[in-house]
Amino acid sequence: MTGPTLKIPSDGDRGRGDYAAYHALWHLKAIGVLADLQDFASDGWDAAAARLGPQVRRTRVALIDVSVAAGHPNLKDAVDTDLAIDFFAARLGIPATPDAVAARVAGHGDALPADLPATVGPLWAELTTHLGGGAADPHASVVQPATSPSFSAHGTAMAGLIGARPVAPDAIDVAPVRLFDPASGTFSDLPAGTPTAFAYAGVDPFCEIVPISTNFDPEPEQLILSLLYAALIGADVIVLARDFPSPDSLAPGVAPTAEALGRALRVGLTEEEMTLWSALKDLTLALSRRVPIVCAAGNGALDGVLFPGALAAPDNGIIAVGARAATGQPAAYTPVGPGITVQAPSGDGERLDRDLQRLDTQSGRFNPQDQSAAYTAGLGNYGDPAFAGVPAAGTHAPQDLVSTDVPGRAGYNSSPHAQVFGRDGAVLDYRSAFCRFSGTSGATALTAGLLSLAISAGRIAPGAADFGVTAKAALRGSGAGTAAPLIHWSHFPPPPPEETP
Amino acid sequence: MPGNPFSAILSQTWLLAVGDSFEAVPVGAQGAPAAAGVFDAATFVATPAGSGGASGLLNRNRNRNRNRNRNRNRTTTDPVAPVMGETPDILLPWREVDRLHQLRPFWVDLPLPLPKAPAGLLAETETLLTKQAALQTEAEAPRRAEILREQELELSGYLRPLGVSNAGSHPQTVTLFLILARLCEEIGLRYKDRYDAPRPSTINPRLTPFIAVPVHPSYPSNHAFLSYAIAFVFARVAPEHPGIADLFLSGRRIAENREWAGVHYPQDTAAGRALARMMTPVFEVVLEEQMLAAREEWV
Numbered sequence: 001m002t003g004p005t006l007k008i009p010s011d012g013d014r015g016r017g018d019y020a021a022y023h024a025l026w027h028l029k030a031i032g033v034l035a036d037l038q039d040f041a042s043d044g045w046d047a048a049a050a051r052l053g054p055q056v057r058r059t060r061v062a063l064i065d066v067s068v069a070a071g072h073p074n075l076k077d078a079v080d081t082d083l084a085i086d087f088f089a090a091r092l093g094i095p096a097t098p099d100a101v102a103a104r105v106a107g108h109g110d111a112l113p114a115d116l117p118a119t120v121g122p123l124w125a126e127l128t129t130h131l132g133g134g135a136a137d138p139h140a141s142v143v144q145p146a147t148s149p150s151f152s153a154h155g156t157a158m159a160g161l162i163g164a165r166p167v168a169p170d171a172i173d174v175a176p177v178r179l180f181d182p183a184s185g186t187f188s189d190l191p192a193g194t195p196t197a198f199a200y201a202g203v204d205p206f207c208e209i210v211p212i213s214t215n216f217d218p219e220p221e222q223l224i225l226s227l228l229y230a231a232l233i234g235a236d237v238i239v240l241a242r243d244f245p246s247p248d249s250l251a252p253g254v255a256p257t258a259e260a261l262g263r264a265l266r267v268g269l270t271e272e273e274m275t276l277w278s279a280l281k282d283l284t285l286a287l288s289r290r291v292p293i294v295c296a297a298g299n300g301a302l303d304g305v306l307f308p309g310a311l312a313a314p315d316n317g318i319i320a321v322g323a324r325a326a327t328g329q330p331a332a333y334t335p336v337g338p339g340i341t342v343q344a345p346s347g348d349g350e351r352l353d354r355d356l357q358r359l360d361t362q363s364g365r366f367n368p369q370d371q372s373a374a375y376t377a378g379l380g381n382y383g384d385p386a387f388a389g390v391p392a393a394g395t396h397a398p399q400d401l402v403s404t405d406v407p408g409r410a411g412y413n414s415s416p417h418a419q420v421f422g423r424d425g426a427v428l429d430y431r432s433a434f435c436r437f438s439g440t441s442g443a444t445a446l447t448a449g450l451l452s453l454a455i456s457a458g459r460i461a462p463g464a465a466d467f468g469v470t471a472k473a474a475l476r477g478s479g480a481g482t483a484a485p486l487i488h489w490s491h492f493p494p495p496p497p498e499e500t501p
Numbered sequence: 502m503p504g505n506p507f508s509a510i511l512s513q514t515w516l517l518a519v520g521d522s523f524e525a526v527p528v529g530a531q532g533a534p535a536a537a538g539v540f541d542a543a544t545f546v547a548t549p550a551g552s553g554g555a556s557g558l559l560n561r562n563r564n565r566n567r568n569r570n571r572n573r574n575r576t577t578t579d580p581v582a583p584v585m586g587e588t589p590d591i592l593l594p595w596r597e598v599d600r601l602h603q604l605r606p607f608w609v610d611l612p613l614p615l616p617k618a619p620a621g622l623l624a625e626t627e628t629l630l631t632k633q634a635a636l637q638t639e640a641e642a643p644r645r646a647e648i649l650r651e652q653e654l655e656l657s658g659y660l661r662p663l664g665v666s667n668a669g670s671h672p673q674t675v676t677l678f679l680i681l682a683r684l685c686e687e688i689g690l691r692y693k694d695r696y697d698a699p700r701p702s703t704i705n706p707r708l709t710p711f712i713a714v715p716v717h718p719s720y721p722s723n724h725a726f727l728s729y730a731i732a733f734v735f736a737r738v739a740p741e742h743p744g745i746a747d748l749f750l751s752g753r754r755i756a757e758n759r760e761w762a763g764v765h766y767p768q769d770t771a772a773g774r775a776l777a778r779m780m781t782p783v784f785e786v787v788l789e790e791q792m793l794a795a796r797e798e799w800v
Contacts (some may be wrong), residue, residue, distance in 0.1 A: 017520070024516040024523065039503070040511040046504035066740050088733075089782050091775075139612045144782035150789055151737040153800075166510040174525075196525045199514035205507050215778070216736040216745040217729075245746040267753045402518050410793055412800060413522075431523045434516065 015366035020383045024200060024402035024434065026326065027345040027446060032489035033203055033453065044489055047457035048206040059207040059455040061162055061448060062235035064226045065242060067147035067213040068155040069406045072433060073172050073198045074164040075156070080208045083233050086145030087222045088215040092130040093229060094145040104233055105132045113231065115465060116286050119279035123221070124228055131232075147213055150410035155211055157412065157437040158241055160200065160404030161445035162452065163207040167198035175426035196430055200404065203449025206456045210235065218245035220276040227283055230291070236455050236462045238293045239448040241441035243306040244284075246277045284308045288317035292468040292475075294448040296440040297322045297335045301351065305339040312341050317468015319475065322484055323347075323443040326399040327382045327391035330484075332358050334440060340484040342475060344446040347400035347438025360396045361387070401442040405435030412436065450487050451475060459492035594680045600787040601684055608688065611779045613772050616698045616720040625766040626705035632761045636711060641761075645711070648762045651724070651755055652712055654682050658755045659731045662747035673794040677738070678731050680791055681784070685730050685777075689723035692776065696720045701766055710763035722765045725773025728752030733781040738792045739799040 028034040028042075035041045060080070067086065070079040082100035085093045095101035105128055112124045149156075174196040176189035210233060212226045223244055230238050243249070248256050251264035262269035284293065288311075295309030297320045304310065309320035320339055323331035323346035330336050332349035350359050352375060360366060362381040379394045380387025387395075405411040407427070408420040415432030422428045451471055454460045460471055477491030503509060515526045601608075617625065635641055651658070656668065656678055665671050698720035702708040732749045735742070742748075756773060759765040785792060 019520060021517045021519040021524070024518055025511070037515075038512065040508040041503055042505065042508060045507060049505035066737075089779055091778075139610070142607065142610060142612065143779045144607060146733075146737060146782045146785060148737075148782070148785045148789070150793060151785055151796075154740055166507045168510045169514065196527070197510055197514040199511050199516045199525060201507055201511060215733055215781075216740060217732065217749050217774075217778075218746045242740075250746055250750075265750050267750055268757050400518070402516070402523070410796075414797075430525060434523045436518065436521075 010367060010369040013368045015361055015363045017362065017364040019362060019381075019398050022383075022399050026399060027401055028201070028203065030326070030345045031203070031446060031450060031487055033450070043494075044453045044457045044492075045205065047459075047494070048204070048453060051456065051458050052206065059204065059236050059452045060234060061204075061207050061209045061452050062212055062230035062233070062238045063155065063158055063162070063209050064212045064214060064223075064230065064238065064240050065155040065158055067145075067149075067152040068159045068209070068211040069149035069152045069404075069411075070211070071149065072156060072160070072404050072407060073167050073427070074200050074404050074433070075159055075209075077165050078163040078202065078205070078207070078209050079159060080210045084147075084211045084213075085229055086147050086213045087226055087229075088146035088213050090140070090143045090145075091221065091225075092127055093225060094143060095131060096145070096147075098131075098133070101131050101233075102133045108232055115290060116228075116231065117279060117282040119275070120224055120228060120283050123224055127225055127228055128232065131229075145213070146215070147211075149406050153406055153411045153435070154241070154441065155213065156406050157403040157435060158239065158441065158445045159209050159211070160202055161401065161437070161442060162202045162239065162449040163204050163209050164200050164202040164404050165205045166201045169197040172196075172198055173424070173426040174430050175422045175424075175428045198430065198433065200402070200434065203446055204453035204456050207449075207452040214242070216242075216245070218247075218250065220244075220246070220273065220280040224276065224280050224283055227280075227287055231287055235291055237448050237451045238287075238291055239444060240293060240308065241296045241444045243296070243298070244280065244308050246280070246307055247274070248277075249307040281308070281311070284318065285311060285316050288468045289315075289466055290317070290464075290468055291462070292317040292319055292451055292471045294319045294321060294444050294451065296444040297340055299323075299333040299349075299439045300335065301333050301356075302335050303337045303339075305335055310339060312339065315469065317466075317472050319447060319472050321440055321444045321447045323438075323440045324486055325382075325397035327395050327397045329391060329393060329395065329397075331438075331440075332356060332396075334443075336484070338483060341472065342447060342487050343484045344443035344450075344487045345401065346440065346442040346446075347436065348397040349438075350396065356393065358394050358396050360398065362396075362398060400436035400438045401446075402434055403437045403442070403445075405433055407433040447475070447487050450489065450492075453489070454492040457492070459494065591676055591679045591683075594683055597680050597684065597787055597791070598687075601688075601783070604783055604787065608780060608783050609691070611776060613692065613721065613776060616696050616772070617766075617768055619699075619704060622699070622701070622704045622766060622768075625768060626701050626708055628767065629701055629708055629760060629763055630705070633708060633711075633763055636761050644758060644761060647755075648711055648758050651758060654679075654727075658751045659728070659735075659748060662744045662751045663735070663742060664744055671795075671798045673791065673798050674735075674738075677734070677788065677791045677795045680788060681730050681734060682727055684784070684787070685727040686723060688780065689721065689726045689773070689776070690717060692721055693718040693723070698769075701763060708763045712762050712764065714764050719765060720769050721772030721776055722756060722759055722769035723773065724759045724765070725752075725756035725770045726776050727773075728755045729774045729777035730780060730784065733777050734784050734788065734792065735795075737781065737785050738796045742799055 023037050082097045084096040087093045112121045179188050247261040254260050254264045258269040258271050258274045297309050298306040305320045312318040312320040319341045322340040322343045323334040324343040325331045325348035332351040357375050359379050362384045382395050382397045405413045408415050412435035413432050415429040417428045517524045668675050697718045700714050700719045702710050732752045756770045
């Protein structure tokens, strides 16, 4: 055949989508938890393993988020299904295991801890009475928790980054690709005989994670109760990748009265609500002095930080976490500025505005013809063979974080299989058990995990009234005083060896 | 020999992000990357040979979730303008109705507080009288239009906060909301008939409702129930969506508009909200298929 070829001339210049593969745990090396990605040596993990014993309680991380798919192979030993609780569906919470929670509450719920604001006292009393079984109501026990694994993607990814446990090949059965031969009526497997581990780990695979699931109704009571529950169970670290949608944060700049904010938001706000929002703020500040509260800064690339991360100050334990891309640059979407306490690794983003020009030039969606050379000259992708060189502000990082995903059809990474497990119980699609994850949520999970590991390894010790403040200072390391240092395991050095006389 | 149980597992199998998928590569097996210092130079490794594996055979979902929508770009649009595009009608969702009734013990007797006695209801009408007077002011002209529009099922107030300006752009989400409307109507009527509470204008003749008073009982408010059910269920479908707080606020407005119209007490609104919250665990099981289909429009 002769003549012109039917071909768009500029298609040859488009991004090829030929990203290099990368190790799912690159972020653990970036924050120094793993010395390398060869032997995967970790002196933090070694120290935590050495401390484990019957008298050492595992570090308890309270994850105030959506629910977690606790049956995930990497999470089943990480999630404390006794203490998990759901505030989505019921006002005073539905404990996963009421007896275990009642036993925990016994002796702890008599009086509001002295360091918490008196304004939350009535809710503390209601919560502890409810959980202690003192007001057992068979009618109320009909209500189920809103914790279906199918709608637990965000919480599952958060939990994995914090505390997933690697699973050895002999501990899990992964189904091979199965071929059928119609001539003989027999099956054969492809590839033959290669065991597959769920070789994924969180920052602190020794911690225990307590999912505290919430809904997103902008009302303060469930958030107060969630924090009080974290205090009640003795959480060592609190993780808050979600924001607190208070009226003044939803309508910034409006006079902080029920009347004015109600008019701005077009609903009938009550004085009682405003009082509770105020109590929530006081509680967050007070509790953070004792327990570090790790908050996502937000993904809007603004100067400001989401509430409650915006409350971070040297005299409290609120930690506002921004995101740093694999290039070492701030991620395109992260807020920057003095409001950010630390940065932690996460995925990158694209921007083309006056402050930042950063595009994924390797993406199949990228066509230089659609762009202006005035903006895209010098842009490139970190790790693209077509763009070798030192990362600059315009360099886009294609690496996202990798975490655990709801296995099967649901979650961030879907599966063609309707069921997760085959007839013989083998996992049909291990790939759907992992997902890419990004945003300051992911950075927040890593930061909480690092604090947890520091506790598990005995480098910092919770319990003091100002533990939140001191833990935050340690987390910032020698970068204290400078803007947003990268979190790093080296900020938690071992105590100097005792001199032998 | 590492001093922890995990390093050895990780060093025997590499979990690699490859394109949009993942590969677990036994280290040292044929075809696996050589255990050289590649990771120490950078975080990259070359794409392992033959990495197609099952992901090359199966038609995988190519979603590259970046999960960074949350808390970004709250949609601020004209709060009154209706969403364009014809709201599709659906056939009777018999599968979902059937699933709902298989779970009957989990929802027929949820612990709603009992409605107030007539004296308490009369007291609640005081705030309704205030709203009735205010509704006639110029400042509340938009609310009057909303109330008239919201007499029938109207999805604009739920789609607009999500940034949907044309109902045709998110058909699975719209279908989810329509199925919810069908289920909420049935469940709500069951609870209404149980308590058989009188409407405000029956209790206080000084109230002259802005719209025709529905003939069924007052408690709980089905407008509140449906509005909050949509918000709670969507908060399970896509909690990453930046418009969730606005969706709740818009639902609250629709529910409160029924008080302004003089057809519901505040207690009816609160009960509808409470019922929706307690029903969400049932809905997320009954509607799992449709919720996952709707999620794919967002994530």
